[in-house]
Amino acid sequence: MKLKKDFSIQKARRQELVKTIQNDQDVADGSLVLLVAGFENDRTAFWQESSFFYYTGITEAATALTLDFEDKTSLYIPNCGDVREKWIYSSISLTQENAKQLGVDEVTVLGDRCAGYQLFPFFKAESYGHIIAWLKKIVADDAQLFTLYPANEHEYVEQRLVMNHLCDFVPGLKERIVDISSIVAEMRRQKDMDEIAKISKAIEITELAHEAAAQSIKKGMLECEVQASLEYMMVGAESRASFPSIVATGKNATVLHYTANNAELKDGDLVVVDIGSVFEGYCSDLTRTYPVSGKFTARQKELYNLVLDVQSYIADLAKPGMYLRSNEHPEESLHHLALQYFKKYGYEKYFIHGLGHFLGLDVHDVGDVSIPLKENDVFTIEPGLYIPEEGIGIRIEDDYWMAKKGCISLSENLPKSVEEIEALVQQQFDDTGDIDDTVDFSDIGKTEH
Ligand code: GLY
Numbered sequence: 001m002k003l004k005k006d007f008s009i010q011k012a013r014r015q016e017l018v019k020t021i022q023n024d025q026d027v028a029d030g031s032l033v034l035l036v037a038g039f040e041n042d043r044t045a046f047w048q049e050s051s052f053f054y055y056t057g058i059t060e061a062a063t064a065l066t067l068d069f070e071d072k073t074s075l076y077i078p079n080c081g082d083v084r085e086k087w088i089y090s091s092i093s094l095t096q097e098n099a100k101q102l103g104v105d106e107v108t109v110l111g112d113r114c115a116g117y118q119l120f121p122f123f124k125a126e127s128y129g130h131i132i133a134w135l136k137k138i139v140a141d142d143a144q145l146f147t148l149y150p151a152n153e154h155e156y157v158e159q160r161l162v163m164n165h166l167c168d169f170v171p172g173l174k175e176r177i178v179d180i181s182s183i184v185a186e187m188r189r190q191k192d193m194d195e196i197a198k199i200s201k202a203i204e205i206t207e208l209a210h211e212a213a214a215q216s217i218k219k220g221m222l223e224c225e226v227q228a229s230l231e232y233m234m235v236g237a238e239s240r241a242s243f244p245s246i247v248a249t250g251k252n253a254t255v256l257h258y259t260a261n262n263a264e265l266k267d268g269d270l271v272v273v274d275i276g277s278v279f280e281g282y283c284s285d286l287t288r289t290y291p292v293s294g295k296f297t298a299r300q301k302e303l304y305n306l307v308l309d310v311q312s313y314i315a316d317l318a319k320p321g322m323y324l325r326s327n328e329h330p331e332e333s334l335h336h337l338a339l340q341y342f343k344k345y346g347y348e349k350y351f352i353h354g355l356g357h358f359l360g361l362d363v364h365d366v367g368d369v370s371i372p373l374k375e376n377d378v379f380t381i382e383p384g385l386y387i388p389e390e391g392i393g394i395r396i397e398d399d400y401w402m403a404k405k406g407c408i409s410l411s412e413n414l415p416k417s418v419e420e421i422e423a424l425v426q427q428q429f430d431d432t433g434d435i436d437d438t439v440d441f442s443d444i445g446k447t448e449h
């Protein structure tokens with residue numbers, strides 16, 4: 001079967017990973033790198049585990065990849081027998097025939113035939129028999145197993161489950177595990193041009209979604225109706241939300257990860273729309289704050305412009321060598337400098353979250369914020385003010401790419417000034433202040449208010 005996709009980037013990344021491990025450690029003979037894909041579940045659409053995707057380009061669940069230090073790469077797939085193709089859509093066929101194009105030396109099964117077409121982190125030993133045979137050899141040879149097993153238990157949870165489960169089958173394996181998550185994080189932090197292009201495409205889709213959101217905002221609409229308008233654009237663009245869309249009006253906007261999205265929009269209130277979409281695995285994350293009436297009040301405008309000033313002040317300061325956030329170096333930490341700016345106006349206690357995060361295959365991408373910023377980092381700058389007693393939440397978030405001398409906004413096409421935001425919301429109003437032409441979701445089932 002002919003493959004359209006090119007897997008050479010992933011192959012080069014794996015070679016760099018192996019080289020970095022070798023520079024970092026004394027690698028014993030017979031050692032292995034093991035990367036494990038994510039697993040499907042019934043509650044959410046499957047989305048490949050990001051580091052596995054980064055090094056393989058493979059989007060199928062429950063697969064695994066081993067690299068030895070003699071340049072042999074094996075891709076393992078669950079042994080689902082002949083029902084596999086009846087259940088699993090795969091844009092590429094993972095067969096030995098395609099191994100060369102997949103950039104691996106062999107494509108084989110993980111072990112014996114598994115009961116269904118899915119495989120879960122608590123598989124039977126026989127289903128992983130081929131990997132387990134390798135792992136037993138690692139223990140016998142006193143070699144190392146390099147894999148994603150960080151001390152921080154919030155990361156790589158499924159991978160940790162798989163490793164713990166494998167350790168139950170292979171006595172002595174736990175002591176042979178060497179965590180590679182910080183090497184992987186440093187590699188993933190540095191985006192190449194292909195990744196920048198994909199993030200930019202994800203940003204373009206989110207810009208369209210924001211325009212749709214702004215044009216569906218008017219008094220009487222529900223937050224979920226605005227959400228439906230913007231997600232319609234994402235799905236239509238063959239994308240999806242990179243995290244649960246936040247459409248939060250009035251006091252709801254002071255709850256950072258508000259997701260109920262069921263309140264009614266009221267004249268005089270603001271709406272925070274914090275959304276992102278995905279393009280070929282890469283995420284965007286953009287926030288705008290809109291006035292329901294199409295016009296900011298004087299007080300809202302004052303606060304909005306302060307948040308905007310902080311964002312542009314920080315974007316001007318952000319250069320290689322500065323920190324996204326560092327408690328040890330507050331004078332070079334963008335987060336602390338933003339706090340200082342708010343403090344001048346007496347608002348520091350209303351800025352209640354981090355200034356930004358790395359962006360990539362995950363919306364809160366890997367990378368240590370206390371390691372100085374460097375060229376080809378991609379990150380958000382998202383100052384905000386949250387004043388529950390006034391029912392006001394404001395956040396402005398854009399996505400930036402670090403260049404040699406400073407950062408470049410990747411989302412500058414999305415309106416941001418008070419005048420631009422007001423014009424965008426008002427664009428669909430007719431003379432009565434109502435929306436002329438929009439998708440009507442009013443007959444679709446909703447909760448009572
Ligand atoms: N956009 C959501 C967040 O950064 O947490």
Ligand code: MN
Nearest residue numbers: 285380382397
């Ligand atoms: Mn964000």
